[in-house]
Every structure is written in structure tokens, then in C-alpha cells.
Amino acid sequence: MVVLFIFTTQMPATKEYPFYLKTTVILFGIILFSYILFTIRDILIPLAFAVVISILLNPVYIRFRRWKTPPVVAITLTLLLAILVLGGILFFLGTQLSLFSDTFPMLKQKLMQIITESQHWLQERFNISAKKQAEYLNKGVEGGTAMVGQTLGTAIGMLGIFFLIPVYVFLFLYYKSLILNFIYEVFAEENSNHVGEILNQTKTAIQSYMVGLMLEMVIVAVMNSVALLLLGVDYAILLGVIGAILNLIPYIGGIIAIALPVLMATVTKDGYTTQLGILAAYALIQFIDNNILVPRIVSSKVEINALVSIIVVLLGGAVWGVSGMFLSIPLVAILKIIFDRIPDLKPWGKLLGDDIPNNHKGQLWKRKR
Numbered sequence: 452m453v454v455l456f457i458f459t460t461q462m463p464a465t466k467e468y469p470f471y472l473k474t475t476v477i478l479f480g481i482i483l484f485s486y487i488l489f490t491i492r493d494i495l496i497p498l499a500f501a502v503v504i505s506i507l508l509n510p511v512y513i514r515f516r517r518w519k520t521p522p523v524v525a526i527t528l529t530l531l532l533a534i535l536v537l538g539g540i541l542f543f544l545g546t547q548l549s550l551f552s553d554t555f556p557m558l559k560q561k562l563m564q565i566i567t568e569s570q571h572w573l574q575e576r577f578n579i580s581a582k583k584q585a586e587y588l589n590k591g592v593e594g595g596t597a598m599v600g601q602t603l604g605t606a607i608g609m610l611g612i613f614f615l616i617p618v619y620v621f622l623f624l625y626y627k628s629l630i631l632n633f634i635y636e637v638f639a640e641e642n643s644n645h646v647g648e649i650l651n652q653t654k655t656a657i658q659s660y661m662v663g664l665m666l667e668m669v670i671v672a673v674m675n676s677v678a679l680l681l682l683g684v685d686y687a688i689l690l691g692v693i694g695a696i697l698n699l700i701p702y703i704g705g706i707i708a709i710a711l712p713v714l715m716a717t718v719t720k721d722g723y724t725t726q727l728g729i730l731a732a733y734a735l736i737q738f739i740d741n742n743i744l745v746p747r748i749v750s751s752k753v754e755i756n757a758l759v760s761i762i763v764v765l766l767g768g769a770v771w772g773v774s775g776m777f778l779s780i781p782l783v784a785i786l787k788i789i790f791d792r793i794p795d796l797k798p799w800g801k802l803l804g805d806d807i808p809n810n811h812k813g814q815l816w817k818r819k820r
Contacts, residue, residue, distance in 0.1 A: 687712075
């Protein structure tokens, strides 16, 4: 897609192509590029995750290399350290889930009681018979079964990704010099400074973004857990951590994160006071997250405006699912860095950025006349 942008914006000056032709070529390129991304997503998703993780782990690898550690040993130690950190998080979640499974029969019984009471209420208030409700419920179960099957298929695919990603990360770190050498040799020597600047800024943006994202997740997990503990919600720490992880999915994960503790409070407690408290607490946490944590810890590292962030997250979800939602922001940040360094693509870089001018070019040009 970048190549098509460069092609259409750097056409020879001797022949001016009409606007509709340029626009057609760009739109065709975007459609073709999106189709390729969707068609070979099973190959590209683990590669994209591996690139981001490799850049994130590169400082650790460099530190091991400074200690005169052989490359293979340094990469192995770096991966083991990352796996230990991830394993610690999964172990914590596993212990919390085991506690949840012990009381699952009681929760199931309470949920069935709520469903029965809801059926009686619907029958009395809206005259919907139990048979009709059962039909609606069966339709919902059928749709839910299809969704569960799709989710399991995605989960199996994710397991494959988890096996591939460490291999890709190992190879990316091992062949880092070869890959960088290729990137420099593709461009002319006089452009080496620009290439080096783009690579350094890309590395810095991704590392800062990922570190900021993890720091945000920890802070949100603590705030969620404290709020749920104060409200007396069962499994507050588990739900708080899960909510923080879901919050990493921009704009959509936060909704699911709120729904889980509300559902737990509905099943385990009488009345609606706790649910209202959860909604109020999570609204405050979301306000702090969106107006303090994200602008200062996350968004300031990538300099992508909110409108573009929402659009690319939705487009990423449409093309690559949940993985696309995670990867969309850093990938667009890389595009912005590239656009800002190519003169003919600078308007696209400004469109992606969050620097809002006081006056648009049309007003400035009009004043000059």
C-alpha cells in the first residue's frame, strides 16, 4: 500500500495525471492490500506479533550480548525470561480460576433461579408464555453454539500462533543484522540517514507504546480490583485483572470488562445496589484511564488522533479479528513515521497525527491572496 501511495504521489512531473485516475489507483491499491491481508491473515498475524515482540525484547537481547553472551544463548535467555513473566501471569489467573470453579455449582443454581424468576416476570408483565420464551431461548442457544464453535476455532488458531511466535521471534533476533542490512541496501546510500531515522523512531514508538500499554494494564487492574473489593463482589481480583486485559482491546474490551462483574453481582447478590456501584466505579476508572492514563502513558508515544484510532481498530477487527485490534495502533504508528519522512506523503502523516492546526490551509492561502 505504501508503494502505491509513493507511485501515485511521485508520478513524473512531465505528465500530470488526472485526480480521478490517482484516486482510482489508490482505492484499488487499498482494496487489494486489504484483501491480501484478509486472505493470508493466518500467516501474517503471527509474523506481525513476532515483529512487535522482537522489537520489545530487543533491549534485553542487547543487554545479554553486551555481557559477551553468544547470540543463540542470548536469544534463548531472552525468550525464557519473557516466557517466565507470561507464565507467572497465567499461573496467577489459573489459581484465581480454580477458586472460581469450586463455587461454580452454587453460581449455576443461583443463575437458574434468576432465569426462572425472569420467565415468570415476563409472563406476567408482557404475556409471553413459557413456551414462547423457550423458543426464543433455543434460537439464542443455537446462535451461541455457532459463536462458541467459532471462538473455539479461533482459540485453536491462537494456540498455533503461540507455538509459532517464539520461533519467529528467535529467528527475527538471530537474523536482525541481515534484515537491517537488506532494508538499508534497498534504498540508495544518500537516503541512509532517513532510513536509520525511520527505523529508530519505529523501534522507539513500538517499545514505548507496548511498555505504556502494560503499565496502563497494571494500573487499571489495581483500580478495578480495589473497586470490586470495596463493593464486596466475589472474585474481585480475578475480575479486575480480566477487565484490565480486556481493556487492552480499545473501545470494545471496556464494555465486556464492565459486563462481567455486573453479571457476577447479579448472580451472587440480591438487589441492584452493587450493580449500580460497579457501573459508577468503572465509569470513574474509564474516565481516569481515557483522560489521564492513555494520553500521558500510551497515546503520547504513538501520536495518533482519537478518530483515526477508532477507525483503524474497527478496520483491524474486521480484517484480523481481535488480533487486528491489538496490532492496528502500532502498525498505523509505523505508517505515520514513514509518511512523515516522505515529502509527498506528509499530508497523510498529518491526517493520522493529533496535532490540530488553528486554521486550515484553505484559510491561510486565502489570506495570502
